[in-house]
Amino acid sequence: xxxxxxxxxxxxxxxxxxxxxxxxxxxxxxxxxxxxxxxxxxxxxxxxxxxxxxxxxxxxxxxxxxxxxxxxxxxxxxxxxxxxxxxxxxxxxxx
Numbered sequence: 892x893x894x895x896x897x898x899x900x901x902x903x904x905x906x907x908x909x910x911x912x913x914x915x916x917x918x919x920x921x922x923x924x925x926x927x928x929x930x931x932x933x934x935x936x937x938x939x940x941x942x943x944x945x946x947x948x949x950x951x952x953x954x955x956x957x958x959x960x961x962x963x964x965x966x967x968x969x970x971x972x973x974x975x976x977x978x979x980x981x982x983x984x985x986x
Contacts, residue, residue, distance in 0.1 A: 894946070895965070896909045896913075896943070896946045896963065897909075899943075899946060900943070900946075904929075904931055904935060904939065905939050905942075905943070907928075907929040907931060908925055908929060908931070908936055908939045908940070909943075909946070909963070910928075910929075911924070911925045911928040911929055912925070912947065912961060912962060912963050913963055914928065917962075918962060918966060919950055919954075919960035919961060919962045920960065920961055920962065921954060921958045921959065921960060921961075922936050922937060922940070922958070922959070922961075923958065925961075940961060946963075946964075947961050947962070947963060947964070948961070948962050948963065948964045948966075949961055950962070
């Protein structure tokens, strides 16, 4: 998708979610992390993420607690993300 979220998102609650994803302090966010930043209900955040899945990137690897991680496509893939993906692939291959 070539559109930027800033050009598409107009709803105030949806803007809060995307602003939380854009926060440079974090590479990826869990729904719980987005909830702490936005004070929106968990279910509403999940709904927004699903509605705009074309504007977000979900990590192929969950966090240490098994939770899904989300970011913006504009955030570059970092070495640690690639390492975690490789580690997960190897672990599943050996199981």
